[in-house]
Amino acid sequence: MISDPLQVDDFNKKLKSWYLKNHRPLLWRQTTDPYKIWLSEIILQQTRVAQGTPYYEKFLENYPTVFDLANADERDVLRLWQGLGYYSRARNMHYTARQIVSEFEGRFPETALTLSKLKGLGNYTAAAIASFAFGEAVAAIDGNVYRVMSRIFGIKADMLSNEGKKEFAQVAKTLISHEDPATYNQAMIEFGALQCVPVSPNCSICPFNDICYAYAFNVQNELPVKAKKLKVKNRFLNYFIIQQGDKLAMQERNTKDIWKGLYDFLLIESAAHVDSPEELADNAMLLVLMKKGTIRQVPKLYIHLLTHQKLHVQFWWLTIPESEPVDLPSNIYFFSKNEVETLPKPILIDTVLKEEKYL
């Protein structure tokens, strides 16, 4: 392991030198504004820089300050987040913006400990903001940093278990630079993102290949250790897109399930694939609706992959004449085309509406 202050000092010098030569000039690195740093960190959680960057720019244009975000409707925030996934990030961010305005007069807490009490801020994000915006000497340990530490220092603890996280945190504490913690954290993250990459790292040009455990024993592919293996569940969703004039019947998803806060259509889930709506149980209301208009099956069966679910999704498009009065199930309402466009929707719903030439 590494505990000798001289070795730590040498490690930090090499790391910083690598960073100064190789880092990307990312937008959120050009500022110490905690709001901007916070925004970037939330967006980047489990998200690639390339995917997140356009959202960072959009959010800053629409909500330049924490006050603007606090004043926004949650629905609009979610709409701007549409397509990024993990939507609780957007809901929590909006909630936290309001809290920062109402409780702290728009100023962010300045330590990792106090930041971590805010919704959506865990250990990593709190430490990142505390060091980048306020210069606190706390280690921000994200997936990149776990990888770098486990490989260089040969740490085989499971990075996803609480036990393992403690071990990594210990090592990180001995490593962090107290002269320039912000650059140290940025450098560790960037080093993992650019040099010590998950697959096929080019160790021949690595400044640490003289001390790296993984390189010495050729176990780059075995580190870091992640014990978790996830099982994917199949789900069969049958959506009914009820249209009247240019209006669509949509509902806000409010259950403890996927896509909370986003809008979709009348949904009947089944245990297996069904070929026709008649096969769906509990469809008396459906039959009434179908009698009023015409129904067509959207030809494509959509397969939509989530982290823990494989969605098999069939859509039926139900067109009802405007002369027919329609009794919608509770919580489902008609929205004009304009409104449908501005509602936050799962990317799957948005895709179908576009492929079916509605949007």
Added chain:
DNA sequence: TAAACGTGGTG
């Protein structure tokens, strides 16, 4: 505390 939460890129 293990499981759940999205989407898109990659080999």
Added chain:
DNA sequence: TCACCAAGTTT
């Protein structure tokens, strides 16, 4: 095609 992964957090 598909498993894996990408600046994690919540419950």
